[in-house]
Amino acid sequence: MSKILRLLALGDLLLCGRYDALADAGQAKGVFNPLLALLNDADIVVGNLECPLTASDDPRADKLCLRGDPRYADVMAAVGVDVLSLANNHLFDHGLAGFRDTDRALTDAGIAALGAGATLEDASRPRILERDGQRIGFLAYCHDSTRPSDFATADRFGVAPLEAPAVLADVRRWRGEVDHLILLLHWGLEYSPLPTPEQVQLAHAAVDAGVGLILGHHSHMIQGIETYRGAVIAYSLGNCTDSDVDWQGPTRGFEARMTQTDREGLALTVELGAEGVRLVARHPLWLNDAGQPEPATGARAEAILAQLDQRSQALDDPDLTRHWENALVAKRVLGPLQYWWSQGSLWDKIRRFRLSQFKTLYLLVATFVRIRLSRSEARWSLFNPRNDTRPMPYGGGEEEDARQ
The missing domain is CATH 3.60.21.10 (Metallo-dependent phosphatases)
Incomplete structure (x- = not known):
């Protein structure tokens, strides 16, 4: 050469x-x-x-x-x-x-x-x-x-x-x-x-x-x-x-x-x-x-x-997997909860509470468990930033990635 x-x-x-x-x-x-x-x-x-x-x-x-x-x-x-x-x-x-x-x-x-x-x-x-x-x-x-x-x-x-x-x-x-x-x-x-x-x-x-x-x-x-x-x-x-x-x-x-x-x-x-x-x-x-x-x-x-x-x-983090898990928990569990908590006073939350929200809480727990316990590469697909303005729990509607 x-x-x-x-x-x-x-x-x-x-x-x-x-x-x-x-x-x-x-x-x-x-x-x-x-x-x-x-x-x-x-x-x-x-x-x-x-x-x-x-x-x-x-x-x-x-x-x-x-x-x-x-x-x-x-x-x-x-x-x-x-x-x-x-x-x-x-x-x-x-x-x-x-x-x-x-x-x-x-x-x-x-x-x-x-x-x-x-x-x-x-x-x-x-x-x-x-x-x-x-x-x-x-x-x-x-x-x-x-x-x-x-x-x-x-x-x-x-x-x-x-x-x-x-x-x-x-x-x-x-x-x-x-x-x-x-x-x-x-x-x-x-x-x-x-x-x-x-x-x-x-x-x-x-x-x-x-x-x-x-x-x-x-x-x-x-x-x-x-x-x-x-x-x-x-x-x-x-x-x-x-x-x-x-x-x-x-x-x-x-x-x-x-x-x-x-x-x-x-x-x-x-x-x-x-x-x-x-x-x-x-x-x-x-x-x-x-x-x-x-x-x-x-x-x-x-x-x-x-x-x-x-x-x-x-990329130098020796435990990149843990970094990803923490990012997903923050985004898909803590983020939705923080969004819900920011929507009005405690009295407003109690007044607007619906039984259907128990299902949402269950989904949040299930998501947390999946993130922490699953060893499948597919779990990373939970990271979908395109629709961050529409938090899933309590916000209503399905997330959709229009760029796929």
């Missing part, structure tokens, strides 16, 4: 909603203009394409479906995007036609896409780039907790499933064929500031098997970064592009609105060389009102980086 390569890692790329109007107005080429200095400084640019690029209008009936204009394939290629993961929960939102359109658009634009295909073998196959004497391998997978539309099988189109034994086997199979092996993982809980203990365990196992860089997506929130045995693990980079979405499906509609968290993102500059992988720079990003990701500045940049440092330090 000779030259040190600079890789720029981007977060989730959602190119729907407002981006359709920009494309129709001939302004799509300007979306990434504020990032051109970063993009031009990189030898390799990689990210996660969070929507199919298709004109097909065949949405699934059971979820919010995303769709971007195929013209954005050429836009991304023009600014230097080299590799995009398709292993996510939105790729098949518009069926097989949507996937095929996406694959064709990216291939025609010269972007290496991976993580999906006609069979499991095809979806799990790496993409290998050769740059200045180095071979850089990429593997991409999607976890079932993200509720993807389709997983690939031996005889079915789909995305590559994130199953630890298979992933580690792939890593061991391909590590000797490349100078650096990079994992692109669609995983974790949406709007969670931390990865789950199981994510950390899998990331460490992947590094032990030979991975040098892990880039996480899906949470739409920046999570911590750690260095483990010389490898760099970024659990979630947040969003690079995003938009408000109004979607009316066959059975129900959604109105997804961006929050400040949705506007915050992170790009990383990582060096790849004979000595391994080195994190060179963390670039806090902000999605402006024109839909352009731009480098955050001043107090905003300082706040994003301070939060990143805090979340990275939390």
Whole structure:
């Protein structure tokens, strides 16, 4: 190996909603203009394409479906995007036609896409780039907790499933064929500031098997970064592009609105060389009102980086499981009780008391027991911050995550 390569890692790329109007107005080429200095400084640019690029209008009936204009394939290629993961929960939102359109658009634009295909073998196959004497391998997978539309099988189109034994086997199979092996993982809980203990365990196992860089997506929130045995693990980079979405499906509609968290993102500059992988720079990003990701500045940049440092330090907690349990108890047990206690005087509470609230108390106790005693990874799904303004007990109504 000779030259040190600079890789720029981007977060989730959602190119729907407002981006359709920009494309129709001939302004799509300007979306990434504020990032051109970063993009031009990189030898390799990689990210996660969070929507199919298709004109097909065949949405699934059971979820919010995303769709971007195929013209954005050429836009991304023009600014230097080299590799995009398709292993996510939105790729098949518009069926097989949507996937095929996406694959064709990216291939025609010269972007290496991976993580999906006609069979499991095809979806799990790496993409290998050769740059200045180095071979850089990429593997991409999607976890079932993200509720993807389709997983690939031996005889079915789909995305590559994130199953630890298979992933580690792939890593061991391909590590000797490349100078650096990079994992692109669609995983974790949406709007969670931390990865789950199981994510950390899998990331460490992947590094032990030979991975040098892990880039996480899906949470739409920046999570911590750690260095483990010389490898760099970024659990979630947040969003690079995003938009408000109004979607009316066959059975129900959604109105997804961006929050400040949705506007915050992170790009990383990582060096790849004979000595391994080195994190060179963390670039806090902000999605402006024109839909352009731009480098955050001043107090905003300082706040994003301070939060990143805090979340990275939390990864050093030797008992991350206990940390998660305490966070869930505070959110799903103590939080609802505090909300109820804040609603009027004690006399008001007595006057409004209903027998049905005994059921709510029972559910709170059952939730507490589940959090403390269950050993299932599924318990972490209780963390669902999107609806924090509607506490479940005493507040009425069911919680619904419109971004699934």
